Amino acid sequence: MVPTAYAHRFAQLPPYIFVELDRMRAEAVARGEDIINLGIGDPDQPTPRPIVEALIEAAQNPAYHRYPSNAGLPAFRQAAAGYYARQHGVKLDPETEIATLIGSKDGIAHMPLAYADPGDVVLVPEPGYPVYRSSALFAGAEPYTMPLRRANGFLPDLDAIPDAIYARTKIMYLNYPNNPTAAFAPRSFFEAVVERAAKHGFIVVHDAAYLDVCFAGEPAISFLSVPGAREVGIEMCSLSKTFNMTGWRIGFVAGRSDLVAGLSSFKANIDSGVFNAIQAAGAVALNQFDRLVPQINLTYHDRVNALTAGMAALGWEDYQAPRGTFYVWLQTRGGLTSMEMTKALLQKASIVVVPGLAFGGEGEGFFRMAMTTSATRIAEACERIKEAGL
Ligand SMILES: Cc1ncc(COP(=O)(O)O)c(C=O)c1O
Structure with a gap:
């Protein structure tokens, strides 16, 4: 053969x-x-017991045995909005500014396919989660490496990116708290990102998979909590690490409504959502965050x-x-x-x-x-x- x-x-x-x-x-x-x-x-x-028990109960509900809706179970999206308001001081409309994902990887990987064309640049932090680069390549876009160096607190040097690259940039990926460096981004860095994104017209995709895995001192900052961030970007959130739920495959995208809707409608061509019983249990997790x-x-x-x-x-x-x-x-x-x-x-x-x-x-x-x-x-x-x- x-x-x-x-x-x-x-x-x-x-x-x-x-x-x-x-x-x-x-x-x-x-x-x-x-x-x-x-x-x-x-x-x-x-996974904590109350979440597992919520799934056992939800799995018995025949209404949940049918196809989930594309944007996600309303109860889950409401719980996500409640979590954002309580934990990060960000008020989001669960109808238009939140959609369910099959883990944050789902949203991260599909953004370039939905929004980048050949010739467009996707800014990729490195070292970083390999999915940023591979999904840019799958879309035929050009990944441009933003080195994360210890001397700069493992933040990309925004001034080192040439204007000619910014001019072609469609998406910038960021990830704080960061895998693999464990660095946190200060508010001033996110503010500088918002300014660049507004000036050059690119989308910021903040990978927030570790946003709530914080244990010493100040909690991490949600990108969406920075003024102007909701006009330029979205945050890919995950229940995986926060609640010991990596196997469940559940997360959500939050932020600018047209981007949330665009990603959901792209995904409608590829997957059919997350089992509603898992979303119902996910809502219990988010509601019991504290x-x-x-x-x-x-x-x-x-x-x-x-x-x-x-x-x-x-x-x-x-x-x-x-x-x-x-x-x-x-x-x-x-x-x-x-x-x-x-x-x-x-x-x-x-x-x-x-x-x-x-x-x-x-x-x-x-x-x-x-x-x-x-x-x-x-x-x-x-x-x-x-x-x-x-
Ligand atoms: C930086 C980063 N982003 C995203 C993910 C994906 O997480 P999930 O799809 O389980 O939400 C991971 C998983 O390891 C990760 O390390």
């Missing part, structure tokens, strides 16, 4: 660099090694404290302890590349991390640890790093 070639839009994606790492990890597991997995960005704790979320965030805070204590014992001080997300972004040691560092941690300490290169070339020289395992295991990981002489 002659293999059928991928479509050009798929074949142009960068090659998958993790094949060898995956093989090494599988071999270590097969050898029976006690692996500490700090690689995955997927909460290890179960009861459910602080406890989850406290767990991450304990884990980060375990890591910082372990790192201090190792003499690793050149990193920022996160105050949100559950990621720690670290420089490699001894001049190792991110892949070499990742392999060394796996081979010498049975620890899985993600090499910075996975988040694009600008991630080289770094690696990411996720606090998605217990504080005890995190402390043990630090011990192993010490013993391995890394």
